[in-house]
Amino acid sequence: MPNIKEIARKAKVSVATVSRALNDDPKVTEETKQLVLKVATELNYKPNIVARNFAKKTSNIIGLILPDITDEFFSELIKGVDEVTYQHNFFTMVISSHRYLQLENTLSSVLRNGLLGGLILLVPNISATLKNILAQTKIPFVIISGGMSTTNYDVVSVDNYQGAFDLTNYLIKKCGYSKIAHITGPSDNDDAKIRVKAFKDACLENKITVPKNFIVEGDFTRESGLRLGMELMSLKNKPEVIFAANDMMALGCYDAAFKKGLHIPDDIAVAGFDDIFVSQYLNPPLTTVRAQIEDEGKRAAELLIEKIKSKISVNNQPKKIKIATELVIRNSTKIIK
Amino acid sequence: MPNIKEIARKAKVSVATVSRALNDDPKVTEETKQLVLKVATELNYKPNIVARNFAKKTSNIIGLILPDITDEFFSELIKGVDEVTYQHNFFTMVISSHRYLQLENTLSSVLRNGLLGGLILLVPNISATLKNILAQTKIPFVIISGGMSTTNYDVVSVDNYQGAFDLTNYLIKKCGYSKIAHITGPSDNDDAKIRVKAFKDACLENKITVPKNFIVEGDFTRESGLRLGMELMSLKNKPEVIFAANDMMALGCYDAAFKKGLHIPDDIAVAGFDDIFVSQYLNPPLTTVRAQIEDEGKRAAELLIEKIKSKISVNNQPKKIKIATELVIRNSTKIIK
DNA sequence: AGGTGCAATGTAACCGTTTACATTGCAATA
DNA sequence: TATTGCAATGTAAACGGTTACATTGCACCT
Numbered sequence: 001m002p003n004i005k006e007i008a009r010k011a012k013v014s015v016a017t018v019s020r021a022l023n024d025d026p027k028v029t030e031e032t033k034q035l036v037l038k039v040a041t042e043l044n045y046k047p048n049i050v051a052r053n054f055a056k057k058t059s060n061i062i063g064l065i066l067p068d069i070t071d072e073f074f075s076e077l078i079k080g081v082d083e084v085t086y087q088h089n090f091f092t093m094v095i096s097s098h099r100y101l102q103l104e105n106t107l108s109s110v111l112r113n114g115l116l117g118g119l120i121l122l123v124p125n126i127s128a129t130l131k132n133i134l135a136q137t138k139i140p141f142v143i144i145s146g147g148m149s150t151t152n153y154d155v156v157s158v159d160n161y162q163g164a165f166d167l168t169n170y171l172i173k174k175c176g177y178s179k180i181a182h183i184t185g186p187s188d189n190d191d192a193k194i195r196v197k198a199f200k201d202a203c204l205e206n207k208i209t210v211p212k213n214f215i216v217e218g219d220f221t222r223e224s225g226l227r228l229g230m231e232l233m234s235l236k237n238k239p240e241v242i243f244a245a246n247d248m249m250a251l252g253c254y255d256a257a258f259k260k261g262l263h264i265p266d267d268i269a270v271a272g273f274d275d276i277f278v279s280q281y282l283n284p285p286l287t288t289v290r291a292q293i294e295d296e297g298k299r300a301a302e303l304l305i306e307k308i309k310s311k312i313s314v315n316n317q318p319k320k321i322k323i324a325t326e327l328v329i330r331n332s333t334k335i336i337k
Numbered sequence: 338m339p340n341i342k343e344i345a346r347k348a349k350v351s352v353a354t355v356s357r358a359l360n361d362d363p364k365v366t367e368e369t370k371q372l373v374l375k376v377a378t379e380l381n382y383k384p385n386i387v388a389r390n391f392a393k394k395t396s397n398i399i400g401l402i403l404p405d406i407t408d409e410f411f412s413e414l415i416k417g418v419d420e421v422t423y424q425h426n427f428f429t430m431v432i433s434s435h436r437y438l439q440l441e442n443t444l445s446s447v448l449r450n451g452l453l454g455g456l457i458l459l460v461p462n463i464s465a466t467l468k469n470i471l472a473q474t475k476i477p478f479v480i481i482s483g484g485m486s487t488t489n490y491d492v493v494s495v496d497n498y499q500g501a502f503d504l505t506n507y508l509i510k511k512c513g514y515s516k517i518a519h520i521t522g523p524s525d526n527d528d529a530k531i532r533v534k535a536f537k538d539a540c541l542e543n544k545i546t547v548p549k550n551f552i553v554e555g556d557f558t559r560e561s562g563l564r565l566g567m568e569l570m571s572l573k574n575k576p577e578v579i580f581a582a583n584d585m586m587a588l589g590c591y592d593a594a595f596k597k598g599l600h601i602p603d604d605i606a607v608a609g610f611d612d613i614f615v616s617q618y619l620n621p622p623l624t625t626v627r628a629q630i631e632d633e634g635k636r637a638a639e640l641l642i643e644k645i646k647s648k649i650s651v652n653n654q655p656k657k658i659k660i661a662t663e664l665v666i667r668n669s670t671k672i673i674k
Numbered sequence: 675a676g677g678t679g680c681a682a683t684g685t686a687a688c689c690g691t692t693t694a695c696a697t698t699g700c701a702a703t704a
Numbered sequence: 705t706a707t708t709g710c711a712a713t714g715t716a717a718a719c720g721g722t723t724a725c726a727t728t729g730c731a732c733c734t
Contacts, residue, residue, distance in 0.1 A: 001449070003690055014714045019692060027712065049450040051690035054391045055719060061430070070631070072614065075411040082433045091452070093398070093430045096419045112338065113386040114720090115428070251618070277409065278615040281588070294407070340720055351684045356722060364682065388720035392689055451690090 002043040011039040022047065059117035061091045062304060063110060066122050068097060072276055073293045077144075080297025081120060088305050090117070104129050111137040118304045120144060124189045126153070140307040142300050146191025154307065156300040156321040160194040163289040163325030164243075167271055168202035170327060171241055176337025177269065181214040181239035183228050183249050192220070195245045195273060214239055218249050225252020226259075233260045233268060240269060241333060247272035247279050247288055250332075254282060269333040285330035296323045339380040348376040359384065396454035397427045399641060400447060402434060403459050409613055410630045414481075417634025418457060425642050427454070441466050448474040455641045457481060461526045463490075477644040479637050483528025491644065493637040493658040497531040500626040500662030501580075504608055505539035507664060508578055513674025514606065518551040518576035520565050520586050529557070532582045532610060551576055555586050562589020563596075570597045570605060578606035578670060584613045584625055587669075591619060606670040622667035633660045 004018040011018065013032060020028045021036035028036075053059045062085050066074055082092040095110065097103035103123075110116060111133070119141035123130065126145065134141065134153070143155045171177045182199045185192025196215070203210050216231065218224035225244055229252055232242055244250040250272030254264065262268045264284055272279065275290035299321050341355045348355065350369060357365045358373035365373075390396045399422050403411060419429040432447065434440035440460075447453060448470070456478035460467065463482065471478065471490070479491045508514045519536045522529025533552070540547050553568065555561035562581055566589055569579055581587040587609030591601065599605045601621055609616065612627035636658050 005690080015691080016693075016715075017713055019690095020713090023692085029712065032712085046446055046449045048690055049452045050387060050391045050396065051451070051719095052692080054387045054689090054721090055691040055693085057719065059387065070412050070416050072409050072412065074415070075407050075409065078411070078415070078431055079407050079433060082431060086433070091430055091432065093428055094415055094419060095428065096416060096423070109383050112383045114388070115386045278618050281615050282618055283620040342720080352721080353685075353723075354683055356720095357683090360722085366682065369682085385720055388689095389722080391691095391719090392721045392723085394689065 002045045003048065004045075007036060007039050007043060007045060010043070011036050053114075053117075057114065059115060060089060061093050061116050062301065063093050063095055063116040063119045064122070065095050065097060065103070065107065065119065067124065073274075076293040077122070077297040080294035080299075081301045082297075084298050084301035084305065090305065104133060108133050108136075111139060118142075118308045120300050120304055124186070124191070126190075140304060142304045142307070144296065144300050146189065146194055152318055154303055154319045156296055156303065157323065158191070158291040158293075158296065159322040159325050160191050161198045162322075163273060163291065163327075164195040164198035164245075165202045166325070166327050167273070167287075167289050168199050168243060169206065170329070171243065171269075171271065171333060172202065172206045172208055175241070175269070175333055175335050177241045177333075178208055179214075179237070179240045180208065180210065181216070181232050181242045182210075183216055183218045183225060183232075183242060183244045183253070185218060185220045185245040187217055189220070192245050199243060211237075218245065218252075220246050220248055222248050222252040222255070225249030226255045227252070229253035229256030230259065233257065233262060238268070240336070241265075241271065242268065243271045243273075245273055247274045247276045247286060250286055250288070251278070251282070264332050265334045271333055275328050279328075280330070282332070284332050287330045287333040288328050290326045290328050291323050293323075299323065339382045340385065341382075344373060344376050344380060344382060347380070348373050390451075390454075394451070396452060398430050398453050399427050399638065400430045400432055400453040400456045401459070402432050402440070402444065402456065404461065405434060410611075413630040414459070414634040417631035417636075418638045419634075421635050421638035421642065427642065441470060445470050445473075448476060455479075455645045457637050457641055461523070461528070463527075477641060479641045479644070481633065481637055483526065483531055489655055491640055491656045493633055493640065494660065495528070495628040495630075495633065496659040496662050497528050498535045499659075500610065500628065500664075501532040501535035501582075502539045503662070503664050504610070504624075504626050505536050505580060506543065507666070508580065508606075508608060508670060509539065509543045509545055512578070512606070512670055512672050514578045514670075515545055516551075516574070516577045517545065517547065518553070518569050518579045519547075520553055520555045520562060520569075520579060520581045520590070522555060522557045522582040522586075524554055526557070529582050536580060548574075555582065555589075557583050557585060559585050559589040559592070562586030563592045564589070566590035566593030567596065570594065570599060575605070577673070578602075578608065580608045580610075582610055584609035584611045584616050584623060587623055587625070588615070588619070601669050602671045608670055612665050616665075617667070619669070621669050624667045624670040625665050627663045627665050628660050630660075636660065 004015050008015045008018045017028060017032060018036050021033045064081055078094060085092045097106055116139060118139055121141055122144045125147060143153050145155055146157050146160050171180055184196045216228045218228050229242060232239055233256055242253050244253055250270050253270045257264050257268055264270055272286050272288040275288045279286040279288050303319055341352050345352045345355045354365060354369060355373050358370040401418055415431060422429045434443055453476060455476055458478055459481045462484060479493060481493050483494050483497050508517060521533045553565045555565050569576055570593055579590050581590055587607050590607045594601050594605055601607055609623050609625040612625045616623040616625050640656055
């Protein structure tokens with residue numbers, strides 16, 4: 001396995017010159033650069049990245065920390081991240097936080113062992129301990145999270161507010177629904193929180209009053225959608241439409257409607273958020289909100305690499321990137337007015 | 338950032354002793370080991386993994402090379418791989434081969450730059466150039482691929498044969514279908530090839546003759562399923578059931594049936610392979626074959642780590658691991674006899 | 675007591691690359 | 705011609721570990 005020493009010998013120059021030539025240092029003559037490159041090619045030389053990272057005390061590996069659960073978004077996200085990192089000669093390392101409690105451990109060791117040149121962190125919210133850990137680290141990072149509230153960080157997030165607002169607004173203004181319920185996500189999840197907020201704001205703006213028992217807390221699972229959907233459909237004065245904070249819970253509502261013998265959208269309408277792959281194939285197809293997840297990954301990676309390359313990040317205004325959403329109207333809701 | 342030199346100073350021992358203590362070398366006294374560990378903890382020491390990998394000329398990073406396309410399996414696969422690697426103190430690096438032509442390039446540089454300690458390679462088939470590259474590499478690898486034909490490699494694969502055979506057999510023996518068609522995957526895809534083989538064998542064993550025009554080649558996309566489904570359904574003597582080589586093409590057949598005004602399963606039955614998430618929600622739910630993809634990732638990672646740790650792999654008999662499949666019977670097929 | 679063997683620890687080379695600093699040699703200048 | 709300055713290249717230290725080899729000192733043997 002050839003190294004720069006060998007190239008240096010063959011090209012009759014010093015290792016420093018070889019290193020400089022290979023790194024396009026302007027201080028080396030075009031002539032010697034060509035010579036070095038020629039010899040390197042002849043020897044089929046490949047730089048030892050570990051040695052380089054070690055010497056430079058940097059790394060061209062970007063860590064992508066994912067929550068424990070498997071999610072169909074992840075492969076899109078990973079694809080987006082990897083595409084950008086690859087273009088910039090970086091690598092993508094996927095790290096699942098295997099138990100949530102271990103996230104902090106995993107993180108604090110991974111951040112300090114020199115392996116990573118940057119970090120993309122996908123988290124449901126930013127805990128105090130997490131803040132602590134992030135405060136101590138020197139390597140640049142970007143957070144993918146619903147909450148933009150996290151004022152001091154660079155954050156990429158789906159535009160939950162716009163998406164949920166548009167959908168709610170559509171249900172009220174275009175469809176004519178006035179009895180409208182919402183199944184929220186977990187109360188500690190930033191995405192979920194913002195969707196509730198947008199839902200409430202849209203109702204308020206349209207002068208729709210929402211009874212307390214029309215807003216119920218789920219946990220993004222299908223089971224919770226089923227359970228809470230049953231509850232809502234069992235009310236004496238039941239809603240005309242249920243807006244579930246994600247498609248998975250909307251799916252649970254389909255199950256609930258089936259159990260109650262209710263027809264969607266005639267007896268009860270349902271809408272979701274995410275536009276997971278299955279949604280278009282449901283019977284009826286689900287009205288929902290779509291976000292470009294692959295794009296989210298790309299934007300996060302671009303932002304991170306920008307930070308890595310220009311180390312001025314520190315005192316800069318933190319960047320907030322929102323991934324636009326798009327209303328996807330299908331047949332689980334209808335125009336009733 | 339503390340390093341072993343600092344620990345050595347504080348503990349009044351040499352760096353060699355520190356290194357040994359941290360690596361659980363039996364040659365160091367329990368007493369000094371405890372002392373070193375105590376000091377290390379006090380200093381909140383984290384080993385520099387890059388330096389270690391560099392010194393040992395090994396790496397605890399496992400590369401997972403994925404094809405360009407986004408697939409819902411990938412996140413399951415990644416999860417399985419990462420879970421195992423994590424348990425063994427390895428990391429998982431995901432590398433998408435961004436254009437198929439670049440796979441060879443990506444690979445040959447990645448294999449030689451010292452970054453990876455092992456490789457899991459997901460490929461539709463093993464080309465000659467790929468064989469060449471793999472022949473030259475020193476680092477251990479495992480292939481995830483449909484074809485077990487690849488005799489000289491360690492391979493983990495879904496048991497395509499058993500799955501396709503069982504399904505075909507079920508359609509004939511249990512359901513009583515005798516006019517049975519098959520939409521294959523791409524002819525250069527090993528998984529697809531084995532599924533066809535199993536389909537034919539099962540038909541043969543049950544003395545069912547399949548007309549030539551009942552076996553048509555798709556490319557695993559929904560569009561090809563639609564197109565070929567239309568073709569098959571337009572035949573004068575059309576099949577009673579279509580076995581599509583994956584669920585995506587089965588989905589296309591649903592579209593085709595809808596266009597032709599045919600009812601599934603009464604006018605035409607459909608079966609698939611993979612049991613993707615959407616299949617259970619189709620109308621009617623799809624009869625198909627399921628494989629444990631996460632398990633596939635785990636097995637591949639386990640096998641690879643075993644190879645890495647015991648470097649005797651070379652002259653050993655190559656390991657062939659098959660991931661069992663399971664018949665999933667739903668309502669897109671029915672018993673007609 | 676002196677020698678032997680071995681367990682515990684220390685010393686220093688080494689991994690491949692980068693880079694601060696030193697050196698060289700040539701062109702421009704007085 | 706001697707001096708200066710700078711561009712090109714060279715020398716060697718440094719990065720943080722691991723490990724071959726050297727050293728130490730103690731227990732055991734004769």
